[in-house]
Amino acid sequence: MWENIKDFASTFFVTGDPLIYGADVSIVLTIIAILFVLTKYKKWGWLWREWLTTVDHKRIGIMYLIASLLMLFRGGVDALLMRVQLAFPNVEFLHSDHYNAIFTTHGTIMILFMAMPMMFALFNMVVPLQLGARDVAYPFLNALSFWLFMLGAMLFNLSFVIGGSPDAGWLSYPPLSQNEFSPGPGQNFYIWGIQISGIGSLATGINFIVTILKMRAPGMKLSKMPLFSWSVLSSCIMIIFAFPILTVTLALLFLDRFAGAHFFTMDGGGNPMMYLNLIWMWGHPEVYIVVVPAFGIFSEIVATFSRKKIFGYKSMVWAMMIIAVVSFFTWAHHFFTMGTSASVIAFFAISTMIVGIPTGVKVFNWLFTMYRGRISFKQPMLWTIAFIPCFVIGGATGVMLAVAPADYQYHNSYFLVAHFHQVLIGGVVFGYLAGIYYWWPKLFGFKLDEKLGKWGFWFWNIGFYVCFMPQYALGFMGMTRRYYTYGWDRGWADLNLVSTVGAFMMGIGFIFQVWQIAYSIKHGERDTTGDPWNGRTLEWSIPSPAPFYNFAVVPQVKELDDWWETKEAKANGTYKEQPAKLEPIHMPKNSGIPFIMSNFWFLVGFGFTFGWVWMAVIGFIGVFACMWARSFQYDTDYYVPVEEVRRTEASLGRVV
Amino acid sequence: MAQHQNHGGHHSHGSMKEYVIGFILSIVLTIIPLVLVMNPILSKTATVISILVMAVLQFVIQLVFFMHIREGEKPRYNVQTLILGLVIVFTIVAGSLWIMLFNKY
Numbered sequence: 001m002w003e004n005i006k007d008f009a010s011t012f013f014v015t016g017d018p019l020i021y022g023a024d025v026s027i028v029l030t031i032i033a034i035l036f037v038l039t040k041y042k043k044w045g046w047l048w049r050e051w052l053t054t055v056d057h058k059r060i061g062i063m064y065l066i067a068s069l070l071m072l073f074r075g076g077v078d079a080l081l082m083r084v085q086l087a088f089p090n091v092e093f094l095h096s097d098h099y100n101a102i103f104t105t106h107g108t109i110m111i112l113f114m115a116m117p118m119m120f121a122l123f124n125m126v127v128p129l130q131l132g133a134r135d136v137a138y139p140f141l142n143a144l145s146f147w148l149f150m151l152g153a154m155l156f157n158l159s160f161v162i163g164g165s166p167d168a169g170w171l172s173y174p175p176l177s178q179n180e181f182s183p184g185p186g187q188n189f190y191i192w193g194i195q196i197s198g199i200g201s202l203a204t205g206i207n208f209i210v211t212i213l214k215m216r217a218p219g220m221k222l223s224k225m226p227l228f229s230w231s232v233l234s235s236c237i238m239i240i241f242a243f244p245i246l247t248v249t250l251a252l253l254f255l256d257r258f259a260g261a262h263f264f265t266m267d268g269g270g271n272p273m274m275y276l277n278l279i280w281m282w283g284h285p286e287v288y289i290v291v292v293p294a295f296g297i298f299s300e301i302v303a304t305f306s307r308k309k310i311f312g313y314k315s316m317v318w319a320m321m322i323i324a325v326v327s328f329f330t331w332a333h334h335f336f337t338m339g340t341s342a343s344v345i346a347f348f349a350i351s352t353m354i355v356g357i358p359t360g361v362k363v364f365n366w367l368f369t370m371y372r373g374r375i376s377f378k379q380p381m382l383w384t385i386a387f388i389p390c391f392v393i394g395g396a397t398g399v400m401l402a403v404a405p406a407d408y409q410y411h412n413s414y415f416l417v418a419h420f421h422q423v424l425i426g427g428v429v430f431g432y433l434a435g436i437y438y439w440w441p442k443l444f445g446f447k448l449d450e451k452l453g454k455w456g457f458w459f460w461n462i463g464f465y466v467c468f469m470p471q472y473a474l475g476f477m478g479m480t481r482r483y484y485t486y487g488w489d490r491g492w493a494d495l496n497l498v499s500t501v502g503a504f505m506m507g508i509g510f511i512f513q514v515w516q517i518a519y520s521i522k523h524g525e526r527d528t529t530g531d532p533w534n535g536r537t538l539e540w541s542i543p544s545p546a547p548f549y550n551f552a553v554v555p556q557v558k559e560l561d562d563w564w565e566t567k568e569a570k571a572n573g574t575y576k577e578q579p580a581k582l583e584p585i586h587m588p589k590n591s592g593i594p595f596i597m598s599n600f601w602f603l604v605g606f607g608f609t610f611g612w613v614w615m616a617v618i619g620f621i622g623v624f625a626c627m628w629a630r631s632f633q634y635d636t637d638y639y640v641p642v643e644e645v646r647r648t649e650a651s652l653g654r655v656v
Numbered sequence: 657m658a659q660h661q662n663h664g665g666h667h668s669h670g671s672m673k674e675y676v677i678g679f680i681l682s683i684v685l686t687i688i689p690l691v692l693v694m695n696p697i698l699s700k701t702a703t704v705i706s707i708l709v710m711a712v713l714q715f716v717i718q719l720v721f722f723m724h725i726r727e728g729e730k731p732r733y734n735v736q737t738l739i740l741g742l743v744i745v746f747t748i749v750a751g752s753l754w755i756m757l758f759n760k761y
């Protein structure tokens with residue numbers, strides 16, 4: 001009996017590595033600490049009522065933000081571990097297996113569990129406010145999306161201490177990811193973690209498309225919608241068409257592994273290359289899914305901090321919509337070297353270069369907006385300005401990669417690694433950070449400290465170039481990606497050391513930002529006006545932090561940049577006060593079902609991961625029970641009485 | 657929320673008759689390919705083609721009788737999305753064939 005348990009535990013838990021034991025201890029300690037604090041201060045009820053069951057888009061946004069910052073930390077630690085291993089030749093810090101697991105989890109986490117939720121955090125924090133709406137179109141579904149993401153991410157992260165991490169790369173190409181080469185639960189964690197959170201992403205895509213098309217304040221025609229909301233629309237269109245491809249592809253891979261099917265196997269008529277083909281049909285749109293909202297953020301920030309209307313609004317909208325469609329026609333550039341006909345290669349090389357055009361248009365529009373503007377270099381603007389050259393270089397190296405014959409040299413070298421980090425860090429991460437700095441006061445009611453923020457900013461920026469510029473050169477010198485060690489004779493030592501130094505600088509930048517948040521909670525400049533940056537769009541017309549119903553009176557929109565025009569009119573004395581009449585506000589009720597249902601999904605995933613079908617069946621039964629229960633809930637909404645609205649507004653310093 | 661407010665006075669989504677017709681048509685379209693496969697009366701190519709034709713018809717039936725593609729307010733976002741969706745589905749299938757068939761030779 002005892003022997004059996006010991007046997008089971010030694011395969012179930014990951015053992016044998018001091019780093020992992022350290023992590024185990026810290027995980028257990030953190031959990032005990034959290035449980036202790038919640039119990040001691042009697043916060044369980046509060047946690048349940050205010051957070052776990054909330055359907056308020058702002059709170060969901062905050063939870064996404066916290067989760068994504070935690071994941072940025074985990075992914076960042078992975079990155080630093082890899083850089084330590086590569087800092088010198090012949091380092092024996094990580095074993096090859098461990099290294100494989102770390103680059104796999106790093107990539108997967110950064111794209112799917114860091115960039116995606118940080119993007120959803122911004123969608124949730126901003127879009128309804130910007131549209132003059134009181135919530136998203138489907139608040140319940142929104143909560144479900146979040147919890148599915150969260151439980152999917154937790155399932156994936158669990159692989160670190162239980163069962164073993166996936167180690168076949170962030171896209172898990174077969175045949176390596178098949179049973180034959182990746183036995184054990186690691187790959188299954190990968191599949192189910194992504195599947196479960198993927199359902200959530202798809203639902204968010206639908207939710208925000210409907211919100212944008214149906215819930216805009218009266219008078220806000222699509223042609224008067226702020227550019228960030230446009231970028232969200234573009235991104236969500238890509239989500240609803242790309243994510244189903246991912247779901248199907250991973251489902252087929254799962255069938256290969258679980259049921260012995262032959263979709264991507266080497267024998268029985270399967271074709272592993274088909275997997276590459278399918279996964280990149282999602283993968284390429286995915287990189288645009290995450291970067292287009294960053295474009296939207298920059299557009300808002302550039303206009304606000306240059307005190308000018310955005311240059312070329314219409315061309316910005318067209319550029320984003322064209323990207324949304326053209327990004328579905330470039331996927332094969334990720335496997336030019338697979339070998340296919342010349343016409344295929346020519347088609348995909350040209351289509352890839354074509355996506356660069358709308359992106360270039362946007363860059364010029366930002367520059368023209370800044371031209372002759374009265375620019376103020378606050379944190380959001382700093383990140384925006386840093387983004388432009390960084391992204392231009394990333395785009396240019398992208399076009400180099402798109403030159404198919406040359407790609408035979410670059411493909412899967414450090415040149416490629418440098419390219420995608422340049423667009424993902426310089427574009428996506430800088431963009432989201434800019435957005436977080438910009439909209440932070442609206443959510444929390446205070447600004448993030450400028451001084452600490454600037455330290456963080458410079459560490460990130462200089463660190464970025466120090467880390468990744470050498471990697472372009474290393475690529476040319478023949479260093480391919482996913483090497484776990486190399487010898488002195490290669491001549492790569494100096495540049496790798498420089499690169500590692502840069503990585504640690506970015507790590508320091510991140511620490512400054514955490515410090516900045518902690519410091520600003522106490523000492524940050526309070527935002528009493530609701531409009532700390534002299535903003536242009538509707539979200540700045542309401543108090544900070546925004547009340548739970550957002551707008552006491554639904555605004556009437558007349559112009560693009562309506563809030564700016566209102567302020568101008570007030571200053572000129574041409575503003576006509578509209579008699580605002582308070583009415584009871586219709587709001588959705590909280591619900592525990594999203595949280596419970598997602599936990600059942602977790603059981604499904606965990607069961608399939610270990611091949612415990614009984615557990616998966618229990619999970620599915622729970623999921624259906626939750627759906628059943630929800631379909632018979634009729635009491636899902638309520639009205640906030642006028643008196644309460646008046647009281648809330650008064651407490652925020654506003655008379656209505 | 658807005659979608660709740662719209663609920664009152666909404667036109668009904670289709671009639672009983674429509675649903676029954678749709679149901680019968682989709683069952684018929686399911687039985688035909690089944691019969692063709694169980695009793696191979698046609699050549700292999702002809703069978704495959706007829707299955708594909710039935711599938712497309714099935715898709716149209718679903719859209720018309722159950723998804724109410726003909727109804728809806730203007731602008732017809734549902735139709736626009738459907739068209740883009742079809743373009744992308746076409747790209748997925750045709751693109752995959754184009755790329756992958758090369759490796760067969």
Ligand code: HEM
Pocket residue numbers: 287288290291333334335352353355356359394395396397398399400401402403407410411412416419420423424427428
């Ligand atoms: C003008 C814009 C761009 C062009 C022309 C371009 C082109 C390319 C090409 C041709 C490759 C494949 C190279 C190879 O495997 O040898 C590639 C890889 C990649 N690109 Fe870009 N790209 C552009 C923008 C972006 C953006 C905006 C992102 C993300 C936000 C991005 C993320 C990636 C990633 C993640 C990979 C590598 C994935 C992997 O192999 O694991 N790219 N790019």
Ligand SMILES: [Cu+2]
Pocket residue numbers: 283284287330331333334
């Ligand atoms: Cu791509």
